[in-house]
Amino acid sequence: MLKDITFGQYFPSNSVVHKLDARVKLVLLVLQIVTIFICKNFVSLGIIALFTLVVLFFTKIPIKLYFKSIKVIIPIIIFTAILNVFYIKTGVVLLSFWKITIWSDGITKAIFMAARVLILILISSVLTYTTTPNDLTDGIERLLKPLKFIGLGQAVHTMSMMMTIALRFIPTLIEETDKIMSAQKARGADLESGGIVQKVKALLPILIPLLISSVRRAYELAEAMECRCYNGGKGRIRMKRLKMALKDYISVLLCVVVLGFIIVANNLF
Amino acid sequence: MDSIIKFNNVTFEYESEENTSKVLENFSLEIERGTFNVILGHNGSGKSTLAKLTNGLIKAKSGEVLVNGMSTMDEEKEIDIKRTVGLVFQNPDNQIVSSIVEEDVAFGPENLGLSPEESRERVDNALKATEMYEFRDKPTHKLSGGQKQRVAIAGIIAMEPECIVLDEPTAMLDPRGRKEVLNTILKLNKEKNITIILITHFMEEAENAHRVIVMNDGKVTADGKPCQVFAQTDVIKEAGLDLPQTTDLLSKLKEKGFSVSGGIISADECVKEVSKLLDLEEI
Numbered sequence: 001m002l003k004d005i006t007f008g009q010y011f012p013s014n015s016v017v018h019k020l021d022a023r024v025k026l027v028l029l030v031l032q033i034v035t036i037f038i039c040k041n042f043v044s045l046g047i048i049a050l051f052t053l054v055v056l057f058f059t060k061i062p063i064k065l066y067f068k069s070i071k072v073i074i075p076i077i078i079f080t081a082i083l084n085v086f087y088i089k090t091g092v093v094l095l096s097f098w099k100i101t102i103w104s105d106g107i108t109k110a111i112f113m114a115a116r117v118l119i120l121i122l123i124s125s126v127l128t129y130t131t132t133p134n135d136l137t138d139g140i141e142r143l144l145k146p147l148k149f150i151g152l153g154q155a156v157h158t159m160s161m162m163m164t165i166a167l168r169f170i171p172t173l174i175e176e177t178d179k180i181m182s183a184q185k186a187r188g189a190d191l192e193s194g195g196i197v198q199k200v201k202a203l204l205p206i207l208i209p210l211l212i213s214s215v216r217r218a219y220e221l222a223e224a225m226e227c228r229c230y231n232g233g234k235g236r237i238r239m240k241r242l243k244m245a246l247k248d249y250i251s252v253l254l255c256v257v258v259l260g261f262i263i264v265a266n267n268l269f
Numbered sequence: 270m271d272s273i274i275k276f277n278n279v280t281f282e283y284e285s286e287e288n289t290s291k292v293l294e295n296f297s298l299e300i301e302r303g304t305f306n307v308i309l310g311h312n313g314s315g316k317s318t319l320a321k322l323t324n325g326l327i328k329a330k331s332g333e334v335l336v337n338g339m340s341t342m343d344e345e346k347e348i349d350i351k352r353t354v355g356l357v358f359q360n361p362d363n364q365i366v367s368s369i370v371e372e373d374v375a376f377g378p379e380n381l382g383l384s385p386e387e388s389r390e391r392v393d394n395a396l397k398a399t400e401m402y403e404f405r406d407k408p409t410h411k412l413s414g415g416q417k418q419r420v421a422i423a424g425i426i427a428m429e430p431e432c433i434v435l436d437e438p439t440a441m442l443d444p445r446g447r448k449e450v451l452n453t454i455l456k457l458n459k460e461k462n463i464t465i466i467l468i469t470h471f472m473e474e475a476e477n478a479h480r481v482i483v484m485n486d487g488k489v490t491a492d493g494k495p496c497q498v499f500a501q502t503d504v505i506k507e508a509g510l511d512l513p514q515t516t517d518l519l520s521k522l523k524e525k526g527f528s529v530s531g532g533i534i535s536a537d538e539c540v541k542e543v544s545k546l547l548d549l550e551e552i
């Protein structure tokens with residue numbers, strides 16, 4: 001089950017989306033999120049959904065990998081949808097039984113919100129799936145470069161290094177958690193039954209070994225980094241240069257056009 | 270002797286309350302440039318400590334460690350020393366910094382401030398030398414143990430060191446991964462003339478070494494060509510090590526009064542010796 005977490009992973013391919021400049025992809029993701037949130041009706045949401053599907057198609061990554069990223073988040077989506085259904089009391093009464101009444105606006109709102117979150121997650125996965133962690137952190141580091149003028153240059157580098165390492169260790173730690181869980185189960189640990197207190201208690205024998213091993217990993221990684229002449233990023237020159245090309249400008253243009261359509265659709269319908 | 274690493278009367282101890290016994294005391298050792306050296310020793314005999322002393326990761330309490338004549342105590346030479354002597358550790362997972370193979374290998378050259386073109390060239394060469402070039406854009410966590418360890422080695426080679434110290438690089442690998450890594454190390458020594466110090470538990474890995482050093486409680490108890498060292502069966506056993514099966518067989522035959530030559534490790538030579546004996550019996 002833990003193996004299903006694909007968050008923050010990269011899937012190599014030679015698609016045009018993979019080849020876009022990481023900085024452009026970051027800025028465009030922010031733009032897309034804004035676009036998703038200004039959608040007012042189903043027509044504009046439909047436009048952005050269609051656009052997202054086209055982008056997914058262009059990444060040449062199997063659709064089932066995107067479904068994996070959604071799978072983890074589905075309980076949360078369902079939960080918020082149910083809340084919406086019960087709490088909104090406008091529109092027409094569709095159904096009324098016992099103490100519960102369901103209003104038409106509740107249903108619409110629930111569907112609208114769920115669709116919005118789904119699109120949001122899909123478009124965010126495009127960024128991490130198609131951008132190597134190094135490019136991603138490098139892109140963030142470069143976008144935040146102006147912060148050095150207020151004395152935060154070192155902080156920006158440290159943050160991007162921490163992100164690189166975090167992304168690198170997510171799969172390793174997931175694997176290790178799985179191993180520890182199996183080991184504890186083999187010793188008769190019961191991780192599934194019991195109330196919430198018991199469940200939390202059952203987690204301790206998993207979290208503590210994980211914590212201890214992480215500390216050891218951190219210590220060894222620091223030594224290995226020192227052996228490779230890391231000194232806090234002073235004088236570091238990246239091997240891969242980020243460079244803007246025609247396709248970057250075109251994709252920016254496309255996203256702006258989509259934003260334009262959305263604004264028009266918001267006002268027309 | 271043209272030595273690349275020189276330990277002069279080095280003493281070292283870890284600072285902790287309960288345990289103040291010295292790991293190394295008045296330890297001296299010279300490693301000749303371009304050679305393949307294997308260090309053997311039981312758990313806690315001070316091998317990892319020795320490895321970390323070679324490039325200044327830890328510093329001697331007294332005495333000195335010289336790398337190409339530069340002292341590891343000299344802070345100005347710190348980068349030069351780390352460029353000269355690269356360390357590879359046991360757990361490949363804890364040495365890989367980046368999620369993508371080639372980006373990880375580039376970490377060293379990037380830190381050295383090399384131009385992107387030069388970094389690229391070094392990364393490609395290092396990946397080819399470890400036969401990992403075809404995996405260059407793969408995620409590191411999807412590799413096998415042996416492949417991960419070769420990426421870790423490539424990361425060190427990309428800094429173009431003159432010497433590589435490997436601290437039990439095969440301990441966590443399956444037999445196949447072990448073979449891959451050992452072959453890579455042998456090739457680096459032969460083709461690129463890189464000095465190798467291989468710390469290991471596996472006696473068979475000492476077979477092709479120019480020199481074998483046996484450590485016991487922070488002291489060198491045997492030192493020489495593999496055949497010389499493995500001929501000293503009592504010293505090997507005292508150091509808490511198991512003889513390679515071939516050597517063990519021949520030494521037992523010798524004890525029984527058969528005339529066989531000692532210190533043989535390779536299976537082929539062992540077969541030769543034994544068939545010589547059998548031929549004699551037939552007559």
Ligand SMILES: Nc1ncnc2c1ncn2[C@@H]1O[C@H](COP(=O)(O)OP(=O)(O)OP(=O)(O)O)[C@@H](O)[C@H]1O
Nearest residue numbers: 283284285292310311312313314315316317318319
């Ligand atoms: N960080 C440390 N703090 C305190 N004592 C340590 C530390 N690291 C090692 N030691 C002690 O120093 C001695 C030598 O350790 P070292 O790691 O060099 O042995 P080793 O030969 O590499 O053993 P192994 O085969 O288990 O890797 C041991 O007795 C060990 O307990």
Ligand SMILES: [Mg+2]
Nearest residue numbers: 316317318436
């Ligand atoms: Mg050790």
